[in-house]
Amino acid sequence: MSDYAQMELNPRGAVKSESPLAMTRARVAQAASPQEARVLICEKAFLGHLVLRGNADDEAFRAGVERALGLALPLEMGPLSLDEARGISIQWMSPDEWLLIVPAGQEFAAEAALRGQLTGHYAVMNVSGGQTLLELSGPCVRELLMKCTPYDVHPRHFPVGKGVTSVFAKSSAVIRRVGEARWELVIRRSFADYLYSWILDAAEEFGVFVASGEAARSAARDAARELATEAR
Amino acid sequence: MSQQNRLGTGGRIDRSRPLRFTFNGVDYQGFAGDTLASALLANGVDVVNRSFKYSRPRGIVAAGAEEPNAIVQLGASEAAQVPNVRATQQALYGGLVAASTNGWPNVDRDLMGVIGSVGGKFMPPGFYYKTFMAPASLWPKYEKYIRKAAGLGRVPKEADPDIYDHINRHCDVLVIGAGPAGLAAALAAARSGARVILCDEQEEMGGSLLDSRELVDGRPASAWAAAVLAELATLPEVLVLPRTTANGYHDHNFVTLHERRTEHLADLAPSLNGRRQVRARMHRVRAGEVILATGTHERPLVFSNNDVPGNLVAGAVSTYIRRYAVVPGRRLVLSTANDHAYRAALDWHDAGREVVAIVDAREHPEGDLVNEARARNIRIIPGSAVIEAQGKKRVSAVQVARIDIGGFKVAGRVETLACDTIATSGGYSPVVHLAAHTGARPEWRDDILGFVPGKVPGMTPVGGVHGKGALIEALADGAAAGTAAAQRTGFTAPAVELPKVAKVREGKAAALYQVPHVKPAMRAPKQFVDPQNDVTAAGIELATREGFESIEHVKRYTGMGFGTDQGKLGNINGMAIAARCLKQTIPQTGTTVFRPNYTPVTFGAIAGRNCREFFDPRRFTALHAWHVEHGAKFEEVGQWMRPWYFPRGNESMHEAVQRECRAVRESVGILDASTLGKIEIQGKDAREFLNRLYTNAWTKLDVGKCRYGLMCKDDGMVMDDGVTACIAENHFHMTTTTGGAAAVLDWMELWHQTEWPELEVYFNSVTDHWAAMAINGPNARKLLAELTDDIDLSGENFKFMDWRAGTVAGVPARVYRISFTGELSFEINVQANHALHVWQALFDKGEKYGLTPYGTETMHVLRAEKGFIIVGQETDGSMTPEDLGMQWCVGYKKPFSWIGRRALTRPDTKREDRKQLVGLKPLDPQLVLDEGAQIVLEKEIRIPMPMVGHVTSSYFSPTLGHAFALAVVKGGSQRMGQTVYLPMADGRVHAAEVVSPVFYDAEGARQHV
């Protein structure tokens, strides 16, 4: 028997899945139209989230990760390893911990790929059911984030492509800047309702639009870009 | 309504925007740009309040944060009430309603004032410590009357409808104060490209530039301020915050800025574009460098009756005239010890009103402003001071006399001058408060007769607070500091070209604080030091006489500096008086320590949006919506909302719980167990780590098996428990208590990172990743069998304490055969996104078994019947595994001395009469004992009496047909069969038999089927 057990947790057949915000979205009304909103929120549900642990000083480990994922392992706090086309990112969480996000349903394959390449002391843990990703966009996102986290989100300190973990309201979140006015939050399932409600409340003064579904999401993104351009 | 004191021209008010307001029920008019104080003065309102102790009439003294008297109740409606608003800092808006906080029936005709003037002499400092003692029984009555006199404004009777928030800011340079030094500093720093925040507490930025008589680059000083502000507005990295007070300066350059966003508009925050606006916002600023440009506060002179309305500090007179076009009287006497205050007389004179005299404490006043006064033929009386004011509700005259400052005596004839306004200036105290917040002691400087800030890393004082109050010096000081601060934060700042300002020649100021009177201080009419608290010079003298010699003692004995102005006006004078009485210098007497806030801050602003649902996160499981839909009542456990019970129809909690219990014991029930902490453990040393962490042994746990474990701290006391499963040889899945999850993970990291880094193991929380559903009861297997075809559920192949991977309702699952109820039980774990599907599938198939959802209360009853503990309920940080009778869970022979083991052999943990877990069976089988009831050994109650333990859990068991309880009892394991007693608050004494804590299925047959 293997030393570790990997398990595909996604059902083969048709099973209704619920994101951590399923309950909350039903409870919270949309606050503003996408045109007047200066903050747009969109959940990217059901992505594959994996925690990778290992020794960054071990060249074999680094090489193994790169072979498995086609992305270099970030070796310091901040810069994300990101392939937007493939929807894969690796974020430094700690000197021996990384957050790997892959497209929905690919977590098993990603874990298998890693396990296939790695030896020695390492760990891969699937946490896909335990967290979700929120995309925030629009010209007032930075100001909104300033209300939520004590971390400095100024562009000089938080360039595009950076990701950190910090306090968020009275919980914590992974905060990533993926575009000029486009940010991602990775939040825990059980805190999702609290954080989401908090964000909507804090964003009220800017006007906030909650996008759902792929079409609305892209509309939101376009609106955000427009607004961001105007704001400049 | 006439504004008899308003000038026809000048000032920074907008005469095109008249605003109506109400004060003490009377309607008045002011203009946009007024403060409430300037508008009241414009309308000739003399008495704005009554003093706290003596109920003396009081008028406006100052024009800013140092104002002690003009404290009003604001608000047109009940919910909008704000107590203790300082009229000098409240912008006027249309419809403003304000009233005096003291005075009965009103401030003009105040009956308390009679008591104050008659009784005042019996109320020296500390009088209440000396009386109201006999008879002791009357003290509550005395106190009731003392409390009647307490307080200034009143609390609104309704909840606050407004909202507040916080914003976290980071900057390279924070400039506090937008006067000349602050503006120069901000400009210099900002031009470097550094991130700059400039804040100022006033409605309009510019500070002393707004009422200066001096020219900057040949234009009014305010024009230069406007130009600087205009440039700052174009710089993208600059944030300018007016109406924003730096109220607290904390460690490592963390400064809180209190921004009042709507208080200048209305008493309730108006909405904007249909959206709520925050009334106030706290900016939590982390600054690389702080430039303190807080200026100075003018000290009034302390003389007899210096509190009669019509007494102002000299600078305030200039401010009201030049900034608000209000001359607060007709005939002015200025009493000063310095040149700068001459501005008040010059401004008064230039406004066309009479300056009766300038009384200058110095023998030979000499300087540019003195010359200007002479040029206007204003009478200057040298070597003298106002020693007493006359008048009741308004100054009617002053007594002026030649004084001997060194000898502290009147040195000549007393002359009476008729006037209605007295402006005084004893000098300028740097506003060192913020710097003092960080713990830096202010330092005295003889040359400026004031304390300057002590050293704070990363802080530079500039301008007045730095002892450089003259405009020309302040500008240079600020610009240099701004450049230097930007450079220290890594920016190159081009030098700022200083504007042209003429140097004003000033004579040396005299050190005058309390003015001597012809009578000794104890007998002279009251000389007020801190008018808000009615602290007088005589009071300070009395305090020192009684041995209160430290300045802190003086403050506390007299109440000096404890008002809402926190001694901004009076503290230095008070110290000077104490120093005189103690025959010391001021620096020997010391300064008091200033604490945040600089000026009072609304509770709501400090709380921000963190109340109600945002006070603390609520955590939900993936099944929460289902629970809500099915009528669950919830219990909160460590932020998690857990179903407590599921009442049907009109069921009481008791009825629901009895039904749920029966369902589990007789058929099958289901619990949402998702809140249990879950930790994934991987690594070749995982087993060894578990061996060290848990009290029991883990070396031999096979893959596919689970084991219960107990965790102690190193003091031997139980901290958590749970079941851990061996997923693969080097791979474990740990569960913890719901409330303990985070603490356990941190605990594991602590030991791994600091004590045993050589162990190759990694941990991660998977609490939220897995949803857990526990089906319990004799029909659990049948139910599960309907939803899985790839797990062999037979008793021989899937034993108690085994786990299996498979598919449940089409969803990949891990199924743990573990039980917290003593029944046949399967805990189904699936990825949380799929939980609702599986849960509903269970109910679809479970209907025929009467599948019953149950909550924590039923779980508690069922586990208690089995004698299973709840950490935190049966334990309180003082229970060892042995106290809990869980020796079976202690690996005494494990080679490594696991966490907590050594402590179990300490003298006290070895005692045999420690409290031990037992069961209690009430002699009355229907009686559910109170949880928390104390246990005694005798039926006869005598107080005090020795207690031997208490009830930790108590329920009625429908299965057993009687009530039962768990308890901890001293030497309990030796008391089986003994009757103990439980005295109740109502006098009843219950009796119970000590029994085993395992009430049901002691042999464990049911969970092994």
Next chain:
Amino acid sequence: MLHIYCPHCAEYREEEEFRPKGEAHIARPVAPEAASDEEWGTYLFFRKNPRGLHHELWYHAAGCRKFFNATRDTVSYQILETYKVGQKPSVVAGQSSNKGAAK
């Protein structure tokens, strides 16, 4: 409000992200069963609690979840250094030396 340099994240972070964990370099007796009651009690409860330089353990709870040490003045609250677990402090109090305490 402390501003703390996390030696793992390699930047200053706000105090809210951290949790103080008391005195650093407290060594658990290597052979607990051989330790006297005094030694065990001292290890559990007795602390230097200096007025001045303090080597203390911090936890970057809302950040990288790593423990690290700080040398901080308990009067001025100035942090003179932070360093990883297993490293020794480079700043130690002059008179009231903590020599040999680091592990």
Next chain:
Amino acid sequence: MQHYSGFGLVKHALTYHENWQRAWRNPTPKKKYDVIVVGGGGHGLATAYYLAKEHGITNVAVVEKGWLGGGNTARNTTIVRSNYLWDEAAWLYEHAMKLWEGLSQDLNYNVMYSQRGVMNLGHTLQDMRDIHRRVNANRLNGIDGEVLDIKQIQEIVPIMDCSKHTRYPIMGASWQPRGGVARHDAVAWGFARGADALGVDMLQQTEVTGIRKSGNKVLGVETTRGFIAADTVGVVTAGNSGVLAKMAGFQLPIESHPLQALVSEPMKPILDTVVMSNKVHGYVSQSDKGDLVIGAGIDGYNGYGQRGSYSTIEHTLQAIVELFPMFSRVRMNRQWGGIVDTCPDACPIISATPVGGLFFNCGWGTGGFKATPGSGNVFAATLAAGKPHPLAAPFSIDRFISGKLIDEHGAAGVAH
């Protein structure tokens, strides 16, 4: 000693208050005293007072580095209660409570002990279990107390939000009617004046810089005003106890932390009792001057700076606004910090030490003020007899070796 009374006040008014005597002398240190009490806070002054009054030991000095009552005595929220869970703690605090009840008369100094009742709120089922447990224990120890339901709470404090809309709705409370508040400065001054009248020397601005020993016996203290000899030295220095212990050559199971408090601006009285909540962590009373006196939590790090972190203040005011939404528009005037010496079991140390003749009274954490007269009383008896007073005996340092802790953390519900 000049007797204080209402009549005396009138008499002095007629002579313009020019004839009041000093409340205490400012003496020159003697070369030797029978007992030196290090620390002129409430506990130290009470110790000296009771040494003189109850044990006839008047050749006593109180050595204080700053000003009398200038430490935690001057910086606390003045709450007095005795509803502790464990017998040992309850007896000690109840001993103090009984002394509080006659203290103004005993000292001829009005310490304004106001028995307006102390309410400890419960917000969870476990809170309520703990409250029942504690109140039952108090009752059997002869300490007043009852458990209140929501309706009773609302009657006593009608302005508190007892609805279901708060984040942690109130479920019940414990209520000790004899609890209340006192005027903190007056306590120090009253004891100082009383002790002075009995011959005790109050040596202010005198800092202890060392503890002189011969072998394992104390000889006296080195101070900034020279060496002062004594056979018995009692150290009562709260947050600075660790520093003094180090001088004597041993460690204590104590860590010193910042503990913050704050007051609002003075307002017309609206809250006539003391409300405490451990769960949301805020406690509040309104002083006779009208300010809301609010206690904040302990900061987790060690600190002697008499200041703590702003986030602690934020959380405290969130709790207060949560309990009293109408206080949202009230304004905070001033905050400050004390240095609290905390023991691992949240109970004090009143104990002999490894050094003969040297005794320590410390580790009161957040519970010091309410114990002031009781602490001084049993410590005086301990110093006088050279062995622990029976009420002090369980609070020996040895308990941290034997494991016999008196853990008031979890079960007492509140630590303040």
